[in-house]
Every structure is written in structure tokens, then in C-alpha cells.
Amino acid sequence: MILINLLPHREERRKRRKVAYFAGLGAAAVFGLAVVGLWYLILLQLTSTQQDRNAFLGAEIKKLEIQIKDIATLKAEIESLKARQKAVEDLQTDRNIPVHVLNELVKQTPEGVYLTGVKQDGQVLSVAGLAQTNERVSELLRNTANNSEWLVKPELIEIRATPAAKDRKRMFDFSMRLTIKRPQDKAAAEAAPAGKAASSPAAAAAKKA
Known part of the structure; x- marks a missing residue:
């Protein structure tokens, strides 16, 4: 006995294809949103880490600036002390002139x-x-x-x-x-000829070279 299907099977097939297509689109959209959300979270984490690093570097730079100022102050004080020491030495030396x-x-x-x-x-x-x-x-x-x-x-x-x-x-x-x-x-005048004598062999060697 031969069975003949008289139902609109083509329309049913189209409906199934549409449902499968939209289901695929939905799954792709959900997957895309999940990827975007994950990437956004990663970017937030990287941004937060970089901000922490920047804050740490800024604090260290401020510490270094304070240390540099202290070093400059110490250098100025050392130069002042050297000038005073030289003045005292000159006075002691000039006393016998x-x-x-x-x-x-x-x-x-x-x-x-x-x-x-x-x-x-x-x-x-x-x-x-x-x-x-x-x-x-x-x-x-x-x-x-x-x-x-x-x-x-x-x-x-x-x-x-x-x-x-x-x-x-x-x-x-x-x-x-x-x-x-x-x-x-x-003393400076006596040291000058000694310096010239020491440098003359080097100068002669440079000329020969």
C-alpha cells in the first residue's frame, strides 16, 4: 500500500530552517557578548594594574626628587665649607707674607x-x-x-x-x-712645569702616531 503525505512539508522545512538560523544567530550573539564582556574585564584589570604601577612610580619619583634636593643642598653646604676652609688657610698663609x-x-x-x-x-x-x-x-x-x-x-x-x-x-x-x-x-707655578713635562712625552708619542 502506498502512503502519500499531503501536508505542506516544504513550509515545515522552511520553518525548521528559520528556527535553526535564528537559533544559530542567537548563539553567535551570546558567544560574541561573552567574548566582549571577558575582554572588557581583562582591559579593566590591565588598566587597574597600570594605574597602580603609575601611582607607585609617581611616589618613587617624588622620593627621588626629595633626595636630589637634599643632595643639592649637601653639595652647596660642602662647597661653602670648602670656601670657608680655603679662606682660613689663605689667611693663615698670608699672615707670614x-x-x-x-x-x-x-x-x-x-x-x-x-x-x-x-x-x-x-x-x-x-x-x-x-x-x-x-x-x-x-x-x-x-x-x-x-x-x-x-x-x-x-x-x-x-x-x-x-x-x-x-x-x-x-x-x-x-x-x-x-x-x-x-x-x-x-705652588701653582711650580706644579705647572711639572705638568707640562709629564704631558710632553705623551704629546710626542701622539705626534709620532
């Missing part, structure tokens, strides 16, 4: 020259005196320029002949200016 200067004047003053006034202003020494001849003054200038350890850069300011008196010959009144070489200047 007048003795050396007077000894040097006695040593370098030739015969026929008489000093009548000596005045010190810092490192500048003003000297006034009388000389029997111009040549004696020139000799004093040469001595202080070439042979003195404490007096340098002699400069003649004025020289003039004084009226001759009955009991003495005509004299020459003169004034001059000198520079006092301080002990630290002497």
Missing part, C-alpha cells in the same frame, strides 16, 4: 737705594725711596723682576731728581709698584 716681603726687599735693594715708605694693598706693594743714581733704581727693578721669589712685575711709577743740599749730593726720589707672589701662587 709681610715678613717674607720685607726680607725680600732688604735682599733685593742694592747699595745706594734707601726705602722711605712701603705700603701693601692686597697683593699690590707700593714702594717709595731715594736713590743715588738712576742706575740704582734700574738695578732694583731688575733684581725684583729676575731674582725675587716673592716680588714680581715691578713697575716704575715716578722718578725725579731732588734739589742738592750742602751736606749731600743730589738724590733721586722714586716710587714703584710690585706684585706680591703668594705661596699658593708659587
Whole structure:
């Protein structure tokens, strides 16, 4: 016996396909929403972690800035202490300079020259005196320029002949200016040739190379 289905099977098949299609769309939408929600949660976690790191770095940077300010203050205090120490050392060193200067004047003053006034202003020494001849003054200038350890850069300011008196010959009144070489200047001047001598072999080797 042959059975014939008279129901609208095509419409039923379409309905089943539509239901399956929409069910698939719904499942895909749910899966997509789940993925988006999971990614959003991950982003929130990463953002929170980065914010915590930024806050930690900001706090550490503030600590470093405070430490840098403290270091700068300490450096300034150290430089101030060094300046004070140098000033005290200079004062202690300069205390003996007048003795050396007077000894040097006695040593370098030739015969026929008489000093009548000596005045010190810092490192500048003003000297006034009388000389029997111009040549004696020139000799004093040469001595202080070439042979003195404490007096340098002699400069003649004025020289003039004084009226001759009955009991003495005509004299020459003169004034001059000198520079006092301080002990630290002497040490620096002595260290400079040593530094040049030490660097000259290296310079020669560089030229050969």
C-alpha cells in the first residue's frame, strides 16, 4: 500500500530552517557578548594594574626628587665649607707674607737705594725711596723682576731728581709698584712645569702616531 503525505512539508522545512538560523544567530550573539564582556574585564584589570604601577612610580619619583634636593643642598653646604676652609688657610698663609716681603726687599735693594715708605694693598706693594743714581733704581727693578721669589712685575711709577743740599749730593726720589707672589701662587707655578713635562712625552708619542 502506498502512503502519500499531503501536508505542506516544504513550509515545515522552511520553518525548521528559520528556527535553526535564528537559533544559530542567537548563539553567535551570546558567544560574541561573552567574548566582549571577558575582554572588557581583562582591559579593566590591565588598566587597574597600570594605574597602580603609575601611582607607585609617581611616589618613587617624588622620593627621588626629595633626595636630589637634599643632595643639592649637601653639595652647596660642602662647597661653602670648602670656601670657608680655603679662606682660613689663605689667611693663615698670608699672615707670614709681610715678613717674607720685607726680607725680600732688604735682599733685593742694592747699595745706594734707601726705602722711605712701603705700603701693601692686597697683593699690590707700593714702594717709595731715594736713590743715588738712576742706575740704582734700574738695578732694583731688575733684581725684583729676575731674582725675587716673592716680588714680581715691578713697575716704575715716578722718578725725579731732588734739589742738592750742602751736606749731600743730589738724590733721586722714586716710587714703584710690585706684585706680591703668594705661596699658593708659587705652588701653582711650580706644579705647572711639572705638568707640562709629564704631558710632553705623551704629546710626542701622539705626534709620532
